[in-house]
Amino acid sequence: MDAPFPFGFPGPTAFYLATYVLTLVAHVVFMNYVLAGTGVLLFRQIRGKAGTSDVLADLLRDWLPFALSAAITAGIAPLLFIQILYKKAFYTANLLLFHRWMLILPALIVGFYLLYAQKTAFVKARPRLRLLVTTGALACFLFTALSWTENYLLARSEGAWASMYASKSMIYENREILPRMLLWTLGALPTLAVLLGWQLHRRDRAGSPVESATFQRVARLGLGGLVVAGACAAGYAMLVGPAARAHAVGPMAWPWFVAAAAGVVVEGAGFVGLYRAQENRGKWLGIASAGLLFVILGTTVVREVLRITAVDFAALYAEHARAAQVSGRWLFLGFFPVNAVLAIWAIRTALTRAERPAA
Amino acid sequence: MKSARGTPYINLVVDTSPLGVPYYPTNDFGPLMKGLVIGGLGIFHVFLAQFAIGGGVLMTYFEWLSGKGKLPSARRFTSGYFKVLVLVSFVVGALTGVGMWFTSIQTSPRTIGLMVDTFHWVWATEWTFFSLEVIAGYCFYRYGDRLDGRSRLFLLGLYTTAAWFSLFWINGILSWQLTPGAWLESGDLWAGFFNPTFWPSLFFRTFAAMAIAALVAALVISVSPFERDEQKELLHRAAHLLAPMALMPLLGAWYLFAMPKDSRSWVLGGSPAMTMFFGLGAGASLLVGMYALFGLLLRRLYINSATASLLIVLGFAATAGGEFVREGARKPFTVRETLYSNAMTPAEIVTMRERGSVTHDPYPLRDAADYPNDQVRLGAKVYRFQCSVCHTVGGVNGLVHLAGTWTAEQTRLNVAKLQHTKPFMPPFAGTPEELEALVRFIEWEAASRPKEFEVTSDPATLAQIKRWLDEAGTAPGYAAASEKKR
Ligand code: HEM
Numbered sequence: 097m098d099a100p101f102p103f104g105f106p107g108p109t110a111f112y113l114a115t116y117v118l119t120l121v122a123h124v125v126f127m128n129y130v131l132a133g134t135g136v137l138l139f140r141q142i143r144g145k146a147g148t149s150d151v152l153a154d155l156l157r158d159w160l161p162f163a164l165s166a167a168i169t170a171g172i173a174p175l176l177f178i179q180i181l182y183k184k185a186f187y188t189a190n191l192l193l194f195h196r197w198m199l200i201l202p203a204l205i206v207g208f209y210l211l212y213a214q215k216t217a218f219v220k221a222r223p224r225l226r227l228l229v230t231t232g233a234l235a236c237f238l239f240t241a242l243s244w245t246e247n248y249l250l251a252r253s254e255g256a257w258a259s260m261y262a263s264k265s266m267i268y269e270n271r272e273i274l275p276r277m278l279l280w281t282l283g284a285l286p287t288l289a290v291l292l293g294w295q296l297h298r299r300d301r302a303g304s305p306v307e308s309a310t311f312q313r314v315a316r317l318g319l320g321g322l323v324v325a326g327a328c329a330a331g332y333a334m335l336v337g338p339a340a341r342a343h344a345v346g347p348m349a350w351p352w353f354v355a356a357a358a359g360v361v362v363e364g365a366g367f368v369g370l371y372r373a374q375e376n377r378g379k380w381l382g383i384a385s386a387g388l389l390f391v392i393l394g395t396t397v398v399r400e401v402l403r404i405t406a407v408d409f410a411a412l413y414a415e416h417a418r419a420a421q422v423s424g425r426w427l428f429l430g431f432f433p434v435n436a437v438l439a440i441w442a443i444r445t446a447l448t449r450a451e452r453p454a455a
Numbered sequence: 456m457k458s459a460r461g462t463p464y465i466n467l468v469v470d471t472s473p474l475g476v477p478y479y480p481t482n483d484f485g486p487l488m489k490g491l492v493i494g495g496l497g498i499f500h501v502f503l504a505q506f507a508i509g510g511g512v513l514m515t516y517f518e519w520l521s522g523k524g525k526l527p528s529a530r531r532f533t534s535g536y537f538k539v540l541v542l543v544s545f546v547v548g549a550l551t552g553v554g555m556w557f558t559s560i561q562t563s564p565r566t567i568g569l570m571v572d573t574f575h576w577v578w579a580t581e582w583t584f585f586s587l588e589v590i591a592g593y594c595f596y597r598y599g600d601r602l603d604g605r606s607r608l609f610l611l612g613l614y615t616t617a618a619w620f621s622l623f624w625i626n627g628i629l630s631w632q633l634t635p636g637a638w639l640e641s642g643d644l645w646a647g648f649f650n651p652t653f654w655p656s657l658f659f660r661t662f663a664a665m666a667i668a669a670l671v672a673a674l675v676i677s678v679s680p681f682e683r684d685e686q687k688e689l690l691h692r693a694a695h696l697l698a699p700m701a702l703m704p705l706l707g708a709w710y711l712f713a714m715p716k717d718s719r720s721w722v723l724g725g726s727p728a729m730t731m732f733f734g735l736g737a738g739a740s741l742l743v744g745m746y747a748l749f750g751l752l753l754r755r756l757y758i759n760s761a762t763a764s765l766l767i768v769l770g771f772a773a774t775a776g777g778e779f780v781r782e783g784a785r786k787p788f789t790v791r792e793t794l795y796s797n798a799m800t801p802a803e804i805v806t807m808r809e810r811g812s813v814t815h816d817p818y819p820l821r822d823a824a825d826y827p828n829d830q831v832r833l834g835a836k837v838y839r840f841q842c843s844v845c846h847t848v849g850g851v852n853g854l855v856h857l858a859g860t861w862t863a864e865q866t867r868l869n870v871a872k873l874q875h876t877k878p879f880m881p882p883f884a885g886t887p888e889e890l891e892a893l894v895r896f897i898e899w900e901a902a903s904r905p906k907e908f909e910v911t912s913d914p915a916t917l918a919q920i921k922r923w924l925d926e927a928g929t930a931p932g933y934a935a936a937s938e939k940k941r
Contacts, residue, residue: 169589173582179571187564191480201554208546261480262819423644424576435583439590446594450601
């Protein structure tokens with residue numbers, strides 16, 4: 097385990113780790129849009145004046161339900177692979193959190209409908225109700241994020257399992273939970289900024305001009321997000337102790353740590369460029385997106401390394417090897433590109449063939 | 456019992472515990488049986504998922520009719536119907552799907568673990584289809600009203616094909632649980648996937664999906680602002696999707712005959728509960744089928760929203776019956792001949808008879824101080840590990856009710872020969888001491904948990920239990936029964 101991730105593991109383990117991380121990255125992108133997007137929507141609704149139009153709020157209201165659907169769909173793939181990588185730990189944490197864990201589902205259903213309710217004329221016309229609806233949705237998503245965080249930390253801590261079971265508690269108490277949650281929530285802001293930036297850019301290019309001030313607002317959101325999330329990450333690093341800090345920059349994680357740090361710089365440069373740009377915004381968004389990719393990939397790998405080094409990971413190799421003997425991999429590798437092409441074709445058809453709505 | 460040499464998962468070594476058995480914390484669902492929880496959610500999910508698939512078929516058919524100029528109101532209907540589908544099925548359907556996964560973990564982590572281990576690439580493939588379904592569906596939802604007929608048909612066709620393939624893949628995994636077929640011999644994935652109940656189950660579910668979609672369409676049509684003639688025409692066309700129901704009895708029979716003999720016998724009278732659910736499913740389907748045939752297809756009757764709602768309720772009842780039968784018929788296994796309902800392998804039962812089932816269970820009892828002595832505590836642990844997946848103490852299928860009138864001797868005998876007491880139960884998997892402790896635990900519960908409770912340790916009793924256990928053997932009950940017949 098002295099080589100950079102995912103090298104240094106037996107082949108099957110490295111393969112499942114890499115697949116897991118890549119699929120989790122997709123989940124993180126959409127989950128960030130939902131988490132930060134609902135927060136930003138609430139903020140704008142609190143700040144906004146009745147009757148004035150707000151491009152960002154409209155955009156968020158329009159796209160949040162889809163983003164949630166995408167976050168859930170993208171979450172299913174890592175959910176599959178985590179069961180191969182850490183089966184017993186993952187199941188045990190689920191079981192210990194019991195009803196608390198299962199509550200994620202009604203929370204997401206309620207959150208989903210609240211997002212749809214945002215789009216109705218009835219809610220749109222009632223500012224107070226609108227605030228209540230958005231607050232409800234945000235609470236549902238924060239609860240979901242909290243539950244995943246708790247589950248992740250509990251699954252890593254085998255020593256806590258028996259006593260938690262005996263105590264009947266469905267809440268895992270660990271001082272890392274809230275700071276970690278904060279890190280996830282604030283860290284979602286730059287991702288949201290990049291995605292919003294692209295949405296606005298597309299709208300702009302499609303003939304519905306978007307004001308510079310709106311792009312600047314998005315760039316500020318991204319930059320501000322990077323700063324607060326960075327500060328939060330530093331605070332979290334202090335909290336986790338020297339051993340975890342050493343692993344985060346140890347042999348397995350350091351290239352990824354560096355990639356994430358470099359990504360922050362590139363992303364920041366992209367946001368600064370976007371803030372200043374009067375044209376060519378696509379270029380700056382491209383730069384910010386490249387940075388974002390490195391940040392998410394790098395931090396996701398570092399997150400995984402911290403788990404690998406916290407559990408007896410070598411004991412799981414045999415299971416991974418057994419899983420790898422099962423056939424079907426080619427089925428997946430065959431259908432994945434075919435269905436990806438079909439999905440792109442569907443999106444292209446929708447975007448290029450749809451008549452423009454009347455202004 | 457057959458062996459399964461080829462598959463790497465028959466030795467389910469997932470843990471470093473001395474027995475190689477993974478111990479999980481077991482939750483108490485109160486008076487509810489765990490099976491009821493997963494069954495309840497399962498019905499809901501299956502109904503919605505089938506609606507999503509059948510809805511796709513219906514809309515593609517309508518879009519095609521519209522393109523041919525045969526059904527002018529079809530486009531308007533499709534747009535409204537798709538909104539219902541997205542709001543109900545995309546949201547609740549998708550999340551109850553994740554819910555099924557989470558509930559399966561709650562009821563039997565080892566079973567879902569085995570399923571994931573064996574079929575993860577099939578599941579991953581299914582995920583690519585599910586993603587395609589969501590993407591094509593959203594494209595239609597957002598842009599459908601502004602698209603030309605060909606593009607609409609393309610998106611709907613893609614959505615439907617992807618949705619149906621989701622069913623295709625999942626159907627292979629679920630039917631494998633009941634009839635793993637040649638997988639047991641060879642460990643070959645495809646032998647397990649295309650197992651004996653794969654095809655009847657796939658066709659049955661496809662036709663059920665079409666029927667559910669037609670019933671929901673009837674409701675949507677009846678409440679939509681169409682002219683009466685338009686409504687009648689739409690209804691008649693939607694009813695075409697009910698026509699394949701005529702084949703359901705045949706498919707049901709095929710499914711029944713592809714099932715293991717013992718499972719079939721539970722359904723056809725051997726187990727009152729399962730027979731009742733089978734009757735519910737068959738009866739409700741028959742009623743819907745008759746109405747469809749005579750009312751909608753032959754006499755072209757108009758259908759109002761109340762009747763449409765009633766038909767949907769019947770459709771739901773049919774799904775409920777079918778799902779309970781599917782879940783129940785697997786007993787005493789969750790994966791036939793591989794993993795018992797209480798998540799033990801046949802080989803582990805042999806070992807546990809010698810070395811005990813809970814000796815290495817690291818999870819303490821909750822409220823351990825409430826029990827009067829160590830023997831009852833041991834019994835409570837044995838109950839938790841071996842029985843609680845299908846029984847409660849005093850609620851649904853409660854041990855106190857089932858065994859409350861038996862003498863101690865009867866209880867010992869019936870537990871020692873568990874798989875012969877009822878062949879849909881697994882063999883008892885512990886030592887005579889564990890069995891005696893379980894009997895004492897049941898008696899203590901039946902006696903309303905007194906503070907003081909005598910500890911039994913008569914060597915003659917333990918020797919008798921051992922004899923009964925040996926007589927019972929460790930093969931499943933149905934195997935012994937068919938052996939006896941021979
Ligand atoms: C709006 C809804 C959701 C939010 C806000 C959310 C949030 C999160 C967060 C914050 C984490 C990281 C936890 C940590 O590292 O401490 C996470 C991880 C994860 N999420 Fe989500 N999530 C959502 C929905 C889902 C759903 C529905 C699924 C499954 C279908 C899912 C699958 C996963 C998986 C597999 C992980 C990785 C867990 C691990 O590595 O232990 N998420 N999610």
